[in-house]
Amino acid sequence: MNTDNRTEREEDGLREDESQQDELFEHYSVTVDRGQAMLRIDKFLTNRMEGISRNRIQTAADAGNILVNGTAVKPSYKVKPADRIQIVMPYPLRELEIIPENIPLDILYEDDDLIIVDKPAGMVVHPGHGNYSGTLVNALTYHLKDLPLFQSGDMRAGLVHRIDKNTSGILVVAKNERAHARLARQFFDHTIDRVYHALVWGNMEQEEGTIEGHIGRSLRDRLKMAVFPDGENGKHAVTHYRVLERLGYVNLVECRLETGRTHQIRVHMEHIGHPLFNDERYGGDRILKGTTFSKYRQFVENCFRIMPRHGLHARSLGFVHPTTGRRVHFERDMPQDMASVVERWRNYVAGRTAGDEAESE
Template sequence: MNADSPLIQLEVSESNTRLDTWLANELPDLSRARIQKLISQSCVKVNDDICTSKNIKLKPSDRIEITIPDSTPLELQPQSIPLDVLYEDEHLIIINKQAGLVVHPAAGHADGTLVNALLAHCHNLAGIGGVQRPGIVHRLDKDTTGAMVVAKTDLAFQHLQNQLKDKTARREYLGVVYGSPREDSGRIDEPIGRHLGDRIKMAVIPESKGGRPSVTHWRVEERFGNYTLMHFQLETGRTHQIRVHIAHLGHPIVGDPIYSSGRSVGVNLSGQALHAWRLTLEHPLSGETIEAIAPIPSELAKLIDIFRRRHHS
């Protein structure tokens, strides 16, 4: 059965099953969340009557009719922007995002975004998970490079979001920071929210003032005197999380225009020295483990090499 059909007609053969549960089993191409939305939008009829309750119990011989509305047309235009693809199949794509590329349109960035590039690369992305951010499961900051997964189907979108929420997906970063932490590893558990005085910034904020629980694991990879190469693993995924947490620890990311402004390293950088190095997740359909490694960009590799040579000279 094609879940993109404008009208789907089904007959129930079992009893005492919740409507949304039954539909999720019958229509595996649609996520449970999408089905519940269709029910709430009066797109589902039970025995010719519109049903807006996902909780009703079905009986044998009940007739179900579902109207799948056309996807809301995207205002976004496909744009031919080169993508560095680390992995791709019909369900998802993992790209190595370059520095300077905004993930989705926002104020000041109407086009030229990763979403515009993806719409040109993947021809069936419209409407997956949201009109303005189709397929976007998680984000990377504009100047953060590295591995990022995008869903191509509703089912993959839901599955990948759940992996991030349940902390089964593993997101590992490499970054160069100012200074040298006393310990070799640690865990930062501090809530993050919008900065109370500067709306552009995020900050460590008490939960009572809007901060959300945020956890970052870190360890030292290599020390270069006044600079350190660090490995980070995200347990949560707040905006600017690594940048805020490590600056809170007193060791902001080198080149960070917001959290380490005013500091200079004598090397020209196009953005902060932070790279989403490895992404490990479960394939939404096969259940196999996918591990995507984004090679360290040349600018970051050059920075590490300069610090290494300075330290050993």
């Protein structure tokens, strides 16, 4: 493989990740003619835009995704001459042919409006540079091929958030335009409850705490994100953590996201000196804590082999159902690879406590 090309693809993919959920993206814009008579905005846009229904326009407006002169308006708003109208969404507009693929999905819940899936580590959420097939979107496009939303070939059909390729866990996907707009708005407004379980290097000083610091592209390594404590770069990010289990040289930690920046938990944990176990991008794929004994080194390397990815699992998701208006909650325990590594650390700690191995820092 050409390393330069691979690096360019990785950088493009990271740039794509950076943009998601951090701002609203313009999908369509128009300035009203000076001779235009006053007309409801939903009818005006239906007349102006090809291939889009009035219902779809109304749904976007109800979700606050239609702006007039920078302010969200309702479907009944009467357009006026020289108004600047924008349709915006919390994801960038992309065009890419999506090929439906019969890939099995682990479905936790499904109704007429949404589907909750447990994404395995190693699966990319949506097609992009270097990943044009085998993604969650390819699988969803096949599974939901009878729904209008998944017949347009949109690369992000139904998606309102994402998790990294090597992060496992829960994702919610919308099945229609109304649900998509309402869920996307909740993610943009940061009203979604998201809990992750992370296996991190080192013994946390506090039982719980909050990490704050703007996150943006690293100034030293274009493939990484970095924390800018003074806020001179990047975007506001907040992660709340709580130690679930102390396992000697690693801790199992619960992380609650207040914001949803690219690589947020991974870079925040690195920032406080506790990178994720086996996170190759943020330095966790080395032995950072522990003894000098070869037996211990072999133990850690075996753990790396069992879980050949960073130790992060999107455990639960809570949000307001787009149709019923009721708050719903879904969760899924960590997959076998991560659970097996945690269990091995439990056994290691038990053995060390029994005096099977001397400690040395």
